[in-house]
Amino acid sequence: xxNRIPVIVCGGATxxxxxxxxxxxxxxxxxxxTIYDARMVLYWxxxxxxxxxxxxxxxxxxxxxxxxxxxxxxxxxxxxxVVPEAAASLDGWPNA
Numbered sequence: 303x304x305n306r307i308p309v310i311v312c313g314g315a316t317x318x319x320x321x322x323x324x325x326x327x328x329x330x331x332x333x334x335x336t337i338y339d340a341r342m343v344l345y346w347x348x349x350x351x352x353x354x355x356x357x358x359x360x361x362x363x364x365x366x367x368x369x370x371x372x373x374x375x376x377x378x379x380x381x382x383x384v385v386p387e388a389a390a391s392l393d394g395w396p397n398a
Contacts, residue, residue: 306324308386312353333377347364360387
């Protein structure tokens with residue numbers, strides 16, 4: 303997937319939209335960011351260990367992700383870098 307960086311972005315007016323995908327450069331909080339191959343995280347079970355655990359350990363049984371969009375732009379309220387192993391598990395996770 304080129305040189306894009308896997309991230310989880312909390313966006314929207316209140317930061318409650320949780321989006322997994324790829325960015326061209328690591329964004330700063332409160333910056334408008336375009337996320338590629340964007341999938342909304344609908345639900346993550348406690349086994350994920352919260353968003354930090356999801357970005358560090360990846361998908362766990364019970365996780366629900368939408369189908370990917372080519373791209374979406376939103377204001378980043380919080381940005382978490384996703385480690386490569388976690389990104390691989392999220393990329394391969396089935397759609398909700």
